Amino acid sequence: VTKLVLLVEDNATDEKLAVRALARSGVAHSLVIVRDGAEALDYLFATGTHAQRDNALVPAVVLLDLQLPRIDGLEVLRRIRADHRTKHLPVVVLTASRRVEDIEKCYALGGNAFVRKSVEFQDFLEAMKTIALFWLSLNEAP
Amino acid sequence: MRTAHDPGMRGRLDALGAWIAIVMVAVVLGLGIQSTIALVDNTGWIDHTHRVIEVIDDFEIHVSRIVAARRGFALTGDMAQSAKYKQSELGCALAILELRILTVDNPAQQRRLNELAPALASYITRWNAAFEYRQAHGFDAGREAVEVRYGTNAFADLSLRIDELTAEEKRLLATRELRTTHSLTQTRILEAVGAGFGLGLLAIVVIRLRREIRRRERSESALQASEVAVTQLNQELERRIDERTAQLKLSNDELEAFSYSLIHDLRAPLRGMGSFAAVLLDEQRDTLDDGAKDSLGEIQHNARKMAALIDALDAMSRITRCELARVDIDLNEVIGASTAKLGVVDVVLQAELRAVADRALVRSLIDILVDNSYKFTRDAPSPRIEAGDLQLDGERVLFIRDNGAGFDMAHYDKLFSPFGRLHTITEFPGTGIGLATARRIVQRHGGRIWADGHVGLGATFYFTLAARPK
Numbered sequence: 001v002t003k004l005v006l007l008v009e010d011n012a013t014d015e016k017l018a019v020r021a022l023a024r025s026g027v028a029h030s031l032v033i034v035r036d037g038a039e040a041l042d043y044l045f046a047t048g049t050h051a052q053r054d055n056a057l058v059p060a061v062v063l064l065d066l067q068l069p070r071i072d073g074l075e076v077l078r079r080i081r082a083d084h085r086t087k088h089l090p091v092v093v094l095t096a097s098r099r100v101e102d103i104e105k106c107y108a109l110g111g112n113a114f115v116r117k118s119v120e121f122q123d124f125l126e127a128m129k130t131i132a133l134f135w136l137s138l139n140e141a142p
Numbered sequence: 143m144r145t146a147h148d149p150g151m152r153g154r155l156d157a158l159g160a161w162i163a164i165v166m167v168a169v170v171l172g173l174g175i176q177s178t179i180a181l182v183d184n185t186g187w188i189d190h191t192h193r194v195i196e197v198i199d200d201f202e203i204h205v206s207r208i209v210a211a212r213r214g215f216a217l218t219g220d221m222a223q224s225a226k227y228k229q230s231e232l233g234c235a236l237a238i239l240e241l242r243i244l245t246v247d248n249p250a251q252q253r254r255l256n257e258l259a260p261a262l263a264s265y266i267t268r269w270n271a272a273f274e275y276r277q278a279h280g281f282d283a284g285r286e287a288v289e290v291r292y293g294t295n296a297f298a299d300l301s302l303r304i305d306e307l308t309a310e311e312k313r314l315l316a317t318r319e320l321r322t323t324h325s326l327t328q329t330r331i332l333e334a335v336g337a338g339f340g341l342g343l344l345a346i347v348v349i350r351l352r353r354e355i356r357r358r359e360r361s362e363s364a365l366q367a368s369e370v371a372v373t374q375l376n377q378e379l380e381r382r383i384d385e386r387t388a389q390l391k392l393s394n395d396e397l398e399a400f401s402y403s404l405i406h407d408l409r410a411p412l413r414g415m416g417s418f419a420a421v422l423l424d425e426q427r428d429t430l431d432d433g434a435k436d437s438l439g440e441i442q443h444n445a446r447k448m449a450a451l452i453d454a455l456d457a458m459s460r461i462t463r464c465e466l467a468r469v470d471i472d473l474n475e476v477i478g479a480s481t482a483k484l485g486v487v488d489v490v491l492q493a494e495l496r497a498v499a500d501r502a503l504v505r506s507l508i509d510i511l512v513d514n515s516y517k518f519t520r521d522a523p524s525p526r527i528e529a530g531d532l533q534l535d536g537e538r539v540l541f542i543r544d545n546g547a548g549f550d551m552a553h554y555d556k557l558f559s560p561f562g563r564l565h566t567i568t569e570f571p572g573t574g575i576g577l578a579t580a581r582r583i584v585q586r587h588g589g590r591i592w593a594d595g596h597v598g599l600g601a602t603f604y605f606t607l608a609a610r611p612k
Binding site for chain 2: 011013014017020067096097098099117118119120121122124
């Protein structure tokens, strides 16, 4: 059974880059992409447009952008931690932000990691490969 | 020039008037008391004179009793008349004694009294002779007549002296009564004039004081009115300041949000461009010719440059946003850390260099200045960076000096402005906002930054990390 990655990303270019980088990581996975915070929550709690999803499909890791339409990344993180079904779900914040405040808020809300999206594609490839290796093969999900 | 309209001068005039009025009243009071004492004294003297006249009258009565007794005895030979005579003789003597005492201050009266005593004595002697004759020889009308006549002469002499005494006292009485009347009139005039003048002066002072009080009340109410106006003005100013502060805060917040999303939104497409150029170069390296690879390399290069620029702008905007945490910092250590990253360069430090400032910001500041110095000493034969402090007009100034390319002071105004360059980007590459960031950091600490440079001779950057001491 391949492990599931939930990618929360509104930017189509960033999405393509992430898909490409994950594909080149060499780690087997399946990928679900949602494009805003509300849809991410719908998927996780099987509500709204995702009400019919297969309950067995629980993500091994959520890659969460902070700047999202409708419900922003930090609010999504807060709601994930507030619900008993998802409170232990591994969440990696993947953002372009370099602000110390954002890092602090991320950890204060219970984020598991904070990774910056590098402008250098080579660096981004390395980062995604490390994330995939760690969260999909090394780490034991709850 | 002082005039009567001058409040100080006016006050002094009123005080002077009041004092004159008080002195006048005191003088009038003093003169009145003096005059009353004189009057009482004079009245005493009048009483005294009356008493003297009374005693003279007594004396005269006693003398006339002596005459009566003498005549009675001469006519009747009654010895009882003799006893009356003796009594009156004693009365006369007592009267003379009292008169002497009463007129002790009057030599003329004393002299008259001196003459009165022998006159009385001779009168009495005369009478005694007649008495003894009558006792020895019985009544002899002729002899009696002679004695009586003689006695009458002696009595006339005595009577004259008594009249003189009385006349003197009556003259004295008249004089004293006149003096009393005169003194009374004078006192009344003095009192009337003095009291009138004093009261007049007091009235003037009171009127002036009332006017002054009214004037002060007016100016006081004017002052109160102006105080109210000032308070209102202050409140209005405070309200406006609050309003402006709120507006400023709002626009700051807006600017902050704007720069945040600008930086974020600029990074995303940049990342796309750079990354897809990299993807092409990587995945299509076998099918692309050298020209295409070179172009893709240029895209990547420019994307990197723009990313660095955005990072620098983000860092600069962070300076004004962050909390300032002042701690004691070893600047030599910070400079050491900055220069350690660099290539071959001679670093000259002084023994001890410390500052109380925000550690993260000072680290950025030193990084910028050291990087700057390093960059411009690139072509120097023996690159050197020197750091230290010095006293300038009572203020501690830190400096970082290099022996690099320097700059032309003619373009100094561009040195610290964002994207202001004194060299072409190909000469010395950089984001162009390093020194603008440095200036923001020192300004955030309340300090200043300035520079001194000469083309080919290096540059010195001076800065302070605290407000200039007052």
